[in-house]
Amino acid sequence: MENFREMMKGVLEGCVLEIISRGETYGYEITQQLRELGFTDVVEGTVYTITMRLEKNNLVDIEKKPSTKGPPRKFYTLNEVGHEHLKTFWNKWEFVSSKINELKTKTEKEKRI
Amino acid sequence: MENFREMMKGVLEGCVLEIISRGETYGYEITQQLRELGFTDVVEGTVYTITMRLEKNNLVDIEKKPSTKGPPRKFYTLNEVGHEHLKTFWNKWEFVSSKINELKTKTEKEKRI
DNA sequence: ACTAGTATATAGTATTGCTAAGTAGTTTGT
DNA sequence: ACAAACTACTTAGCAATACTATATACTAGT
Numbered sequence: 001m002e003n004f005r006e007m008m009k010g011v012l013e014g015c016v017l018e019i020i021s022r023g024e025t026y027g028y029e030i031t032q033q034l035r036e037l038g039f040t041d042v043v044e045g046t047v048y049t050i051t052m053r054l055e056k057n058n059l060v061d062i063e064k065k066p067s068t069k070g071p072p073r074k075f076y077t078l079n080e081v082g083h084e085h086l087k088t089f090w091n092k093w094e095f096v097s098s099k100i101n102e103l104k105t106k107t108e109k110e111k112r113i
Numbered sequence: 114m115e116n117f118r119e120m121m122k123g124v125l126e127g128c129v130l131e132i133i134s135r136g137e138t139y140g141y142e143i144t145q146q147l148r149e150l151g152f153t154d155v156v157e158g159t160v161y162t163i164t165m166r167l168e169k170n171n172l173v174d175i176e177k178k179p180s181t182k183g184p185p186r187k188f189y190t191l192n193e194v195g196h197e198h199l200k201t202f203w204n205k206w207e208f209v210s211s212k213i214n215e216l217k218t219k220t221e222k223e224k225r226i
Numbered sequence: 227a228c229t230a231g232t233a234t235a236t237a238g239t240a241t242t243g244c245t246a247a248g249t250a251g252t253t254t255g256t
Numbered sequence: 257a258c259a260a261a262c263t264a265c266t267t268a269g270c271a272a273t274a275c276t277a278t279a280t281a282c283t284a285g286t
Contacts, residue, residue, distance in 0.1 A: 118271090118272075119272060119273065122272085122273075122274095139264080139265090140264070140265065140266095141263065141264050141265080142264095157264080157265080157266090158266085158267085161264095161265065161266060161267085162266095162267085164265095165266085165267090180263075180264075182262075182263050182264085183262075183263035183264050183265095184263070184264045184265065185264080185265090186263095186264070186265090187264085187265070
């Protein structure tokens with residue numbers, strides 16, 4: 001499908017938070033997980049800008065570990081603030097998506113008349 | 114709740130398209146409908162920039178009519194391109210929201226383990 | 227040596243919703 | 257007559273975010 005770019009704004013960071021919350025992971029792996037999930041257009045650069053932002057906002061703890069397959073990896077884990085952020089994200093998502101779906105179904109109902 | 118700003122990016126235009134598709138309407142009314150729907154932070158300026166964009170991209174037909182309560186209203190109706198755009202929007206929304214919810218529920222399942 | 231895969235980083239761009247302010251017509255209260 | 261409130265449209269400028277493109281570097285296979 002076409003460009004989801006704008007629709008991903010505001011939710012991609014939440015997705016990254018969610019993925020990190022499942023357990024220690026690093027940028028490259030997060031990218032792959034997002035692509036597996038279906039967001040095939042997500043590239044490394046995008047994820048790195050997000051992880052950088054998470055660092056800057058102190059939502060994650062960082063640990064650098066060597067890799068057998070390439071350069072050292074930067075592992076992230078959510079700290080307490082990060083977990084709160086994630087919770088807020090899901091609340092927002094719940095609200096927004098329910099409203100959008102309300103708008104959608106309301107019209108489908110009207111269309112049947 | 115806090116700022117939904119980023120999360121609204123990419124969906125607000127779709128909402129406006131949807132509202133217009135229900136029947137001829139104008140900017141001020143669209144704003145009110147969005148606010149009634151729950152997007153209380155949406156203000157006129159935001160909607161007008163969207164309707165301007167719709168005009169520019171030729172997704173709407175325009176008809177100016179007098180109002181008994183104020184200045185003349187600019188009524189919008191979706192043209193064929195607009196309807197296609199709306200359809201694409203809902204397809205995108207269906208895809209993205211299902212993926213996000215997949216990510217959400219997958220984790221909830223894991224949390225139960 | 228070369229290529230591919232793994233891994234991090236960053237400068238620059240486009241899009242988009244919001245802020246803030248202005249212009250104008252109508253109605254209501256004083 | 258005047259002000260305030262509501263209706264209605266418009267625009268300049270801002271902030272946030274995801275993407276593009278590119279650079280760097282380590283490892284393994286050919």
